[in-house]
Amino acid sequence: MVFAREGFGRSTVEQVCEQAGFTRGAFYSNFTSLDELFLAIWEQRSEEMQSDLAAFLTQEPPPVTSLREAVEHVLSAVPLDDEWYRVTAEFTAHALRNPALRRVMAQREERIEAGLMPTLEALLARVGRRVIDPAALGPALVAVHDGTSVQCLIEPDNAAVLQRRTDLFVLLVTAHTVEADTDVTHTPPEETP
Amino acid sequence: MVFAREGFGRSTVEQVCEQAGFTRGAFYSNFTSLDELFLAIWEQRSEEMQSDLAAFLTQEPPPVTSLREAVEHVLSAVPLDDEWYRVTAEFTAHALRNPALRRVMAQREERIEAGLMPTLEALLARVGRRVIDPAALGPALVAVHDGTSVQCLIEPDNAAVLQRRTDLFVLLVTAHTVEADTDVTHTPPEETP
DNA sequence: TGTATCCGATACAGCTCTGTATCGGAAGGG
DNA sequence: CCCTTCCGATACAGAGCTGTATCGGATACA
Numbered sequence: 001m002v003f004a005r006e007g008f009g010r011s012t013v014e015q016v017c018e019q020a021g022f023t024r025g026a027f028y029s030n031f032t033s034l035d036e037l038f039l040a041i042w043e044q045r046s047e048e049m050q051s052d053l054a055a056f057l058t059q060e061p062p063p064v065t066s067l068r069e070a071v072e073h074v075l076s077a078v079p080l081d082d083e084w085y086r087v088t089a090e091f092t093a094h095a096l097r098n099p100a101l102r103r104v105m106a107q108r109e110e111r112i113e114a115g116l117m118p119t120l121e122a123l124l125a126r127v128g129r130r131v132i133d134p135a136a137l138g139p140a141l142v143a144v145h146d147g148t149s150v151q152c153l154i155e156p157d158n159a160a161v162l163q164r165r166t167d168l169f170v171l172l173v174t175a176h177t178v179e180a181d182t183d184v185t186h187t188p189p190e191e192t193p
Numbered sequence: 194m195v196f197a198r199e200g201f202g203r204s205t206v207e208q209v210c211e212q213a214g215f216t217r218g219a220f221y222s223n224f225t226s227l228d229e230l231f232l233a234i235w236e237q238r239s240e241e242m243q244s245d246l247a248a249f250l251t252q253e254p255p256p257v258t259s260l261r262e263a264v265e266h267v268l269s270a271v272p273l274d275d276e277w278y279r280v281t282a283e284f285t286a287h288a289l290r291n292p293a294l295r296r297v298m299a300q301r302e303e304r305i306e307a308g309l310m311p312t313l314e315a316l317l318a319r320v321g322r323r324v325i326d327p328a329a330l331g332p333a334l335v336a337v338h339d340g341t342s343v344q345c346l347i348e349p350d351n352a353a354v355l356q357r358r359t360d361l362f363v364l365l366v367t368a369h370t371v372e373a374d375t376d377v378t379h380t381p382p383e384e385t386p
Numbered sequence: 387t388g389t390a391t392c393c394g395a396t397a398c399a400g401c402t403c404t405g406t407a408t409c410g411g412a413a414g415g416g
Numbered sequence: 417c418c419c420t421t422c423c424g425a426t427a428c429a430g431a432g433c434t435g436t437a438t439c440g441g442a443t444a445c446a
Contacts, residue, residue, distance in 0.1 A: 009202015025424050086286045093282040105347050147340030154298050168333050171368050218394050
């Protein structure tokens with residue numbers, strides 16, 4: 001992928017077309033800009049990753065008995081892809097400039113959360129944990145995922161970073177769940193008073 | 194700043210020079226690439242922000258009595274700067290491609306953590322909280338900061354996102370601190386067994 | 387004051403990318 | 417079988433950027 005090699009910003013229509021094996025004429029008759037092309041690619045890949053993950057998590061049997069194992073199990077299936085991170089991060093930064101793109105990004109995140117949370121809740125239920133407020137846990141997971149991904153990719157040989165990442169996820173999930181069959185009101189998630 | 198307007202990747206030496214009011218000749222006799230220039234800028238700005246924050250946090254009197262107030266107090270002084278985020282995110286993504294740049298980035302983060310943690314620990318001490326393991330809390334704070342910043346900037350009008358950000362920080366700090374004068378071993382931070 | 391050094395402005399030659407306009411050919415509908 | 421429509425390849429003209437090489441002037445130092 002040209003975007004990964006050159007960076008999204010430094011990629012040109014020419015390069016993309018050359019590497020993909022079609023002409024600039026073909027490009028311009030299908031897309032109006034690289035933004036549009038990339039959004040299409042992202043859309044596709046995003047759905048792939050999501051259904052892959054969902055499939056992995058619902059396969060029989062998920063060999064997890066503790067919350068920590070559940071977290072590790074999920075993380076083992078979330079690819080920490082250098083190239084992909086690089087491109088999406090850059091595009092996200094780029095999208096901040098454009099209100100329309102911002103909205104697209106916000107919707108994408110929402111859709112991902114909506115699609116994934118049920119699966120995660122089901123998995124957590126299997127280790128005896130009930131999510132208190134999925135609408136709060138979702139964004140937090142995304143934030144922690146994004147924030148720790150950079151750290152892991154910047155120090156790819158540092159196992160401690162990966163470890164801290166897992167710890168952080170465990171902490172987060174623990175705080176946002178209760179023992180199954182427990183009344184919510186007993187341990188409310190830490191929220192602004 | 195050209196980098197913010199055009200994106201780092203789409204910025205050219207020509208544009209940068211024109212806007213900064215010097216010629217390309219001047220640029221090439223001081224830097225070998227835009228990478229080099231941007232690193233210099235970042236270095237400078239990073240130190241500024243750090244000392245500004247430290248100054249703000251040690252000013253008399255910091256009117257905080259609870260952990261949550263302390264978190265809010267700190268966050269009120271951490272600028273959520275659209276343009277700056279955009280550029281640094283893009284550059285970080287770019288840096289992932291280059292081992293040398295990766296090392297520079299890792300060191301920068303380390304330096305920021307080292308410079309800031311003592312101040313934060315002092316502030317937390319004033320609300321009766323002792324940090325268990327600064328070396329674990331630091332990276333987690335950075336990750337959460339980065340991860341939630343995007344979310345806030347993508348939905349700048351959504352107060353709930355900001356709220357969740359604060360909640361997440363509170364959760365994190367709570368888990369990584371104990372009541373002052375308490376023995377560490379009573380409530381170890383959730384770490385990989 | 388003369389000389390050495392350095393910095394930065396200008397010029398140069400060449401390359402790459404852009405977006406559109408034109409044109410041929412394939413697919414589909416009547 | 418013809419006509420229309422659409423897609424994509426090619427051509428075109430223009431614009432912008434790159435990095436270097438050259439040269440003038442300022443500063444420093446003796």
